[in-house]
Amino acid sequence: MENPFKKILHNEEVPEILREKVINDIALIKLSLDVADLFVVKCPSTIGEFIIDKKDKNKK
C-alpha cells in the first residue's frame, strides 16, 4: 500500500536567491556579534588590565 503522506511531500528546487540572502544576513549577524564582543567584552577587559597594570607600577 502506498503511503499518501509521501505523495504530498513537495520536491521543488530551492530558489538560488535564497542562499545569497541567508548567507548575507548570517554574515551581518556575525559582524554584529563580533562588534558587540569587541565593545562589551574585549575593550573593557583590556582597559581593566591596563588600569590594574598602572596601579601596580605606581605602588612599586
Add this chain to the structure above:
Amino acid sequence: MKADINIQHLSDEELIHRIVKSNDTHLFAVLYDRYSRVVYNKCLGFANSPDEAQDLAHDIFIKLFVKLRTFKGNSKFSTWLYSFVYNFCVNYVNRDKHRKNRSIENGDINDESYEEVDEDTLFKLKSDKLAKALELIDPNEKMILLLKYQDDLSIVDIQAVLGVGASAVKMRLKRAREKVVHFYNTLG
C-alpha cells in the same frame, strides 16, 4: 581546496560543533547546502505560496544560526531540525489571523469523539484530498502526522521532539488520525 573537501565530509554533529565555536559563515553555508531543500519543501507544505515559503525558509535559517548552540546531540541532527522547522511553521500558521480564526472554529468541536482510525485506513486516503484535510486540522496535529508518516520518525524520536511521554505521543497521534479522516470525509 583540501580544507573544502574535508569540510564536505564532516558529520553534521562535527560541522555544528565547529559553527558554534567559530560562527563561521562559510561552514554555515555547508550546512545550508545540506538541508536547504528539505527545509524549503517543508515550508511549502505550510505556506500559501512559493514566495511565502522562501521567506519562511529564510527566517528559519537565520534563527537556526542563532539557536544552533542549543542542539545538544541527544538525537540525530535531522530529527532536531525537523522539530525546529515544524515548530517554526506551526507558530507561523498560528500567527496568521485568518487561519487562527479557522482553528478556533475547529476547536469548538475538539471534544467531539471521532471514529477510531487505524493506519490501513489512513494509507487508503487519496493524497490530494488528504492535503486539503491536513489544512483544516490544527497545525500541531498536522505536525505530528507528518513527523510519523512522512518523515518516518519513531515514537521515541517524536517523544524527544515534543518533549512528552510515549503514551501522550500515541494518544495525540490517535486523535490526529481520527480528526484528519473526519475532515477528509466532510470534504465529500
